[in-house]
Amino acid sequence: MARAPIAERLTAQALAGEPLGSPEAVAERLLAVQGQDPRGARLAVRARTEGVTAAGVDRALSEDRSLLITWLNRGTLHLVRSEDYPWLHALTAPTHFAGCRRRLQQEGISEGAGEKAMRTIESALAEEGPLTGRDLRARLDGAGVRTEGQAFIHLMFLAAARGILVRGPMLGKQHAYVLVRDWLGQQQPVDREEALAELARRYLVGHGPADDRDLARWAGLPLRDARAGLRAIASALKQREDGLVELKGSPDPAPLPPPRLLGAARKSSARTKCW
Amino acid sequence: MTTNGIFRPFALVDGRAVARWGLAAGKVTIEHLDEVLPKDAAALEKDAQRVLEYLGS
Numbered sequence: 001m002a003r004a005p006i007a008e009r010l011t012a013q014a015l016a017g018e019p020l021g022s023p024e025a026v027a028e029r030l031l032a033v034q035g036q037d038p039r040g041a042r043l044a045v046r047a048r049t050e051g052v053t054a055a056g057v058d059r060a061l062s063e064d065r066s067l068l069i070t071w072l073n074r075g076t077l078h079l080v081r082s083e084d085y086p087w088l089h090a091l092t093a094p095t096h097f098a099g100c101r102r103r104l105q106q107e108g109i110s111e112g113a114g115e116k117a118m119r120t121i122e123s124a125l126a127e128e129g130p131l132t133g134r135d136l137r138a139r140l141d142g143a144g145v146r147t148e149g150q151a152f153i154h155l156m157f158l159a160a161a162r163g164i165l166v167r168g169p170m171l172g173k174q175h176a177y178v179l180v181r182d183w184l185g186q187q188q189p190v191d192r193e194e195a196l197a198e199l200a201r202r203y204l205v206g207h208g209p210a211d212d213r214d215l216a217r218w219a220g221l222p223l224r225d226a227r228a229g230l231r232a233i234a235s236a237l238k239q240r241e242d243g244l245v246e247l248k249g250s251p252d253p254a255p256l257p258p259p260r261l262l263g264a265a266r267k268s269s270a271r272t273k274c275w
Numbered sequence: 276m277t278t279n280g281i282f283r284p285f286a287l288v289d290g291r292a293v294a295r296w297g298l299a300a301g302k303v304t305i306e307h308l309d310e311v312l313p314k315d316a317a318a319l320e321k322d323a324q325r326v327l328e329y330l331g332s
Contacts, residue, residue: 006290007290010290015287039298039330040284042329042330043284043326043329046325046326046329052329053328053329053330053331054329054330054331055331256289256290257287258318259286259287259288259311259315259318259319259322260286260287260319260322261284261285261286261287261296261303261305261319261322261323261326262284262285262286262287263284264283264284264285
């Protein structure tokens with residue numbers, strides 16, 4: 001591949017150019033922000049904003065319910081706007097089930113025990129509201145479901161893939177789980193074609209220029225899905241000489257930003273200079 | 276769930292990752308991987324202060 005278009009991507013990612021004004025604006029621009037490490041997600045917001053603090057991120061997660069964290073792209077935790085959650089979840093969750101089932105088996109959780117865990121989690125959150133991981137683990141232990149080793153986190157992952165729960169408000173330093181239907185209201189069905197088109201468009205806004213493989217890798221979706229999304233927005237795309245595509249009317253690259261401490265990045269992303 | 280990739284905070288100068296950094300006990304430590312100009316190193320130290328303010332620590 002040709003030299004990575006660093007200035008363009010830094011601009012798309014809001015690391016170069018005018019800083020954004022809120023955590024929500026960052027999540028809107030990037031669509032999904034790495035959330036494996038809570039501090040890392042907050043630092044990703046910091047590097048792209050002015051006049052925002054980590055407490056502002058907590059507020060968006062808690063009081064405002066405008067942001068949430070759950071397992072999305074590549075089955076990893078991401079910070080997204082609540083309004084982007086339904087369709088991004090609908091696109092990415094189906095890719096998680098096979099691996100999830102395998103890992104629960106490895107942890108000694110039968111299918112029946114998994115279903116019991118889902119019912120237990122759902123009724124605990126419905127009756128008690130936001131609960132920390134520690135609380136939920138205690139409820140599962142109480143119901144006789146194995147939570148040893150990695151079993152607990154894989155059960156949370158399954159519940160997230162099913163669309164039962166997300167990480168919503170902060171309870172002190174802990175990020176609490178909530179029932180999706182209580183926290184965000186009843187979810188509307190998602191049109192897959194429209195969602196793939198939106199995915200392609202938003203990916204290019206916040207991460208472009210890029211190609212179909214970049215998109216597939218980022219989202220953790222099959223290449224055919226990435227291509228379908230890009231095809232659906234073909235009239236809005238500009239083919240570049242380096243083989244990548246960008247949205248027509250993409251802003252000119254801003255000057256490189258001043259020296260800055262960033263949060264953590266995936267190693268594979270750093271290689272393609274894509275943070 | 277996958278744990279693909281490696282997560283490690285880094286510092287960006289002129290579009291390049293030139294240092295790793297970490298935060299422990301309320302203090303930022305920057306570990307340079309590439310040589311940077313003194314003025315850039317100073318700018319990173321200043322940004323470290325802003326990181327602490329942002330996190331409220």
